[in-house]
Amino acid sequence: MDRRQFLTASAALAGASMAATPMMSLAATHRSPEDEDYWNFIRKQYEVTDKITNMEAGYWGIMSIPVTQAYIRNTHFINSNSTYYVRREYRGDYNKIIARIAKKLGVGEDELVLTRNATEAMSSLINGYNKLNEGDTVIYADQDYGAMQSEMRYLKKYRRVNVVEIAAPEPASKQDMIDAYERALNDHPKCKMILLTHVSNRTGIINPVKEITAMAKGRGVDVLLDAAHSWGQFDFDFQDLGVDFCGFNMHKWIGVPLGVGLLYIRKNRVLDIDPLRGEAGPENDNVRTRIHTGTVNFASVLTIPDALDFREGIGQRNIEGRLRALRNQWVSQVRGNDKVEILTPDDENMYAAITSFRIKGKTSYEDNAELMTMLHEKYGIFTVAIGGLAKGSAIRVSPSLYNSRADCDKLAAAIKDITG
Known part of the structure; x- marks a missing residue:
């Protein structure tokens, strides 16, 4: 039995999803945020504990019931078919998933690789960024994710660069944020790279990435974008942002099973990020060498299309x-x-x-x-x-x-x- 037959049979045994048919038919329909009947229907697609009113979805986003069912089926499939499937067919399924994600983001399939989370993706970008010379400056802000701040500080010791932290204005406006980065660039003319967070995990502020990136590029400064919280939380045109390097999460606001992130490097910039040690080979310009893509939670990866289907059924x-x-x-x-x-x-x-x-x-x-x-x-x-x-x-x-x-x-x- 191949994967398609296995999953079809498993779905039949599990019973039809409570969400699939009625919701998917509404994919192109505008729904008012005040349409409580509709949103109560959507709420019922989630199995949530009644022990607490949970308003901490920023850590990760739970799967909907249809996605959970698909994940269970994929887990059974991987467990039963194991290496026989993974060594023979998984790469083809992986490539199809990458193609679907690339189409949604408007990027090339050869510019993406799946990771375990955004932290892994951003760590690879920060540590692999090879355009720094001793005495150069890199900048990050107090609203950036703690682990990414640590990675930036790491550069001071091992790359002998000047690491500068700036304080984001509070409260802030769009222009306030642009001005803060402009002041930082003016104060540090030797800056070569900025860590920029699309949506701050600390405050939820959406940074004006397009404007800050254009300003930085005009001065020869690269932007490494942390998009852990943006994709899926609100609608935006990724290509319009103008960034060359980015890390995403898929288990926060996309609703994929835990353990899936995404790394993006624009094709003509791949060589500016060193391959992960142990991954270098003859295809040095292959984005997939920037992450170790060995034994992962294959079932989580295979469930990505189901999570995208569910969300597309509602509409971003x-x-x-x-x-x-x-x-x-x-x-x-x-x-x-x-x-x-x-x-x-x-x-x-x-x-x-x-x-x-x-x-x-x-x-x-x-x-x-x-x-x-x-x-x-x-x-x-x-x-x-x-x-x-x-x-x-x-x-x-x-x-x-x-x-x-x-x-x-x-x-x-x-x-x-x-x-x-």
Whole structure:
């Protein structure tokens, strides 16, 4: 039995997906974020614990029920067919998946390779970037992901470059963010590379990547883009951003099983990233040599098309609209509270699902860890305390499609109660 026959038989035994037929027929339909009947239907495509109101989808996004079912079938298939399938047929299926992703992103199939997560992708880019000379400067911001900041600091010791951290303005506007990077470039004319985050995991701010990248390129500075939180959270034209190097996650806002990320290098820039040690060979310009692509969770990879099918059945613009509506549901009730600081602006070009807040004067990580615990234990709401920001720690709130407006009202009421 080949893979197609195996999965067809397994699906028949498992029963038809509760979502597949009715939802897929709505792929081209615009759905209002306020169409609660429709979004309640979508919520039912997720199996979520009733022990807590989970508003911490930023860590990773759970699979929908149809995707979970597909993952289980793929796990059974891999377990039963094992190396016989992987050594003979997996590469062909992998290439088809890469082709589908490449088409969605508008890039070449030879510019992508799957990784375990965005961190692995960005680590390969930062450590492999070979255009640095002793005395050059690299720049990152306080809103960048902690592991990526560490990778940038690593360059000081092993590449003997000047590593500069800048503080993102808070609160920020689009122009504020552009100005912050322009000042950094003016202050550090020997800068050769910038780490830039598309959507900050700390505040949810969407950076004006296109403008910052164009400004940097005009000065001969490369941008390494961390897009761990952007693809799937909101709609954007990746090619329009103008970046040559990027790392993505697929298990956050795309809803793929855990353990799948993506590395992109523009074809004419592959040689500017060194191959991973042990992967170098005669095809030195092959993007796949920048990551070790050996034994991975094959079932997770094979489930990527099912996750894309599910999302396409809803529509990316519909998803974006709903996530923004959930975010606005609680933020609009808190924004006027003079005891609360909202770190994420209300400009729709600068936010999607994620928004962070702090109680005024409560800037230590310990303060916010205590608040996180209170929200959990007293109000039954799960969020996460985040640190590393120049102006202090905060609470990150990241709702997902399995959340309701009532969940957001619950959070707003809790914040109001806590602040008196």
